[in-house]
Amino acid sequence: MKTTTISKGANELVVLCENTTYAHMNTLRRLCMNEVPTLAIELVEFTKNSSILYDEIIALRLGLLPLATDLGSYSLPSETEKESGDYSAKSSVKATLKAKGPCVVYAKDLNFKDPKVKPVYPDMPIVKLLEGQDVELIATAVLGVGREHAKWSPCLAYYRQRPTITISKNADTKAIAANLKDLSLTAISEKGGKLVIDDKQLLLTEHAGAYEDVSSDIRVSYADDAFVFVIESWGQLSPTTIINTAIERMQRKLKEFASLVKAL
Numbered sequence: 001m002k003t004t005t006i007s008k009g010a011n012e013l014v015v016l017c018e019n020t021t022y023a024h025m026n027t028l029r030r031l032c033m034n035e036v037p038t039l040a041i042e043l044v045e046f047t048k049n050s051s052i053l054y055d056e057i058i059a060l061r062l063g064l065l066p067l068a069t070d071l072g073s074y075s076l077p078s079e080t081e082k083e084s085g086d087y088s089a090k091s092s093v094k095a096t097l098k099a100k101g102p103c104v105v106y107a108k109d110l111n112f113k114d115p116k117v118k119p120v121y122p123d124m125p126i127v128k129l130l131e132g133q134d135v136e137l138i139a140t141a142v143l144g145v146g147r148e149h150a151k152w153s154p155c156l157a158y159y160r161q162r163p164t165i166t167i168s169k170n171a172d173t174k175a176i177a178a179n180l181k182d183l184s185l186t187a188i189s190e191k192g193g194k195l196v197i198d199d200k201q202l203l204l205t206e207h208a209g210a211y212e213d214v215s216s217d218i219r220v221s222y223a224d225d226a227f228v229f230v231i232e233s234w235g236q237l238s239p240t241t242i243i244n245t246a247i248e249r250m251q252r253k254l255k256e257f258a259s260l261v262k263a264l
Helices: 021-035 055-063 079-084 175-182 197-203 208-213 239-263
Strands: 002-008 013-016 038-049 092-100 103-107 124-128 136-146 155-167 187-193 194-197 217-233
Touching: 002 194, 002 197, 013 038, 013 155, 021 155, 021 217, 038 055, 038 092, 055 124, 055 136, 055 194, 079 092, 079 155, 092 124, 124 136, 155 197, 155 208, 155 239, 175 187, 175 194, 194 208, 217 239
Parallel strands: none
Antiparallel strands: 002 013, 013 217, 038 136, 092 136, 103 124, 155 217, 187 194
């Protein structure tokens, strides 16, 4: 497989993958979303809660907070830990929250024992407290994977076939350029009386088929062995960390499978 980075941002990575198959791309997509570990709040112990929200609702909101995760500092819990609910310091981290109304309690009000662990979006509201209302709790964030629960999923990952645009030699350049401008389609532009295709912009276009609606002189075809792969991180991990960890997990699973086959 040949890969080329098309676009890279803090929470988004777009990569062109060539000489590959649907199966490989779908495997990578599933690994990114379901097998890359992140921290998420799993247990909540309330000592006080006189807010309008039930304990369960606040616990649910806490569980869905994306938390910055350092994979080098934590490991997945054992089955014994999961069954007992008694998580070690290697697989979990505790946080406390204490607030008294009137106020709005935000994600940033959580105090984690590990300073590297913090809410990705500190201004996400948890609950609104009125005069005389208060909430106190101890939360335990545990390392987990999206296969077990969506709150541990680090990203949205998807892929699409690489599009290719062909323009007829007899195309009406001015009319097409005017229509493209009206529809805010930027992968094709007019330069020096000719229509020029911006390959990078085309790869970033999610709906390349829209260009065929501009004129019958424009045709869009799609490759069966080249794909645009997109990772949109929720913020717990960088897109680069997500894809590298996904590949490592895949290699580990293949080694485990190979050893099981040899043992037959």
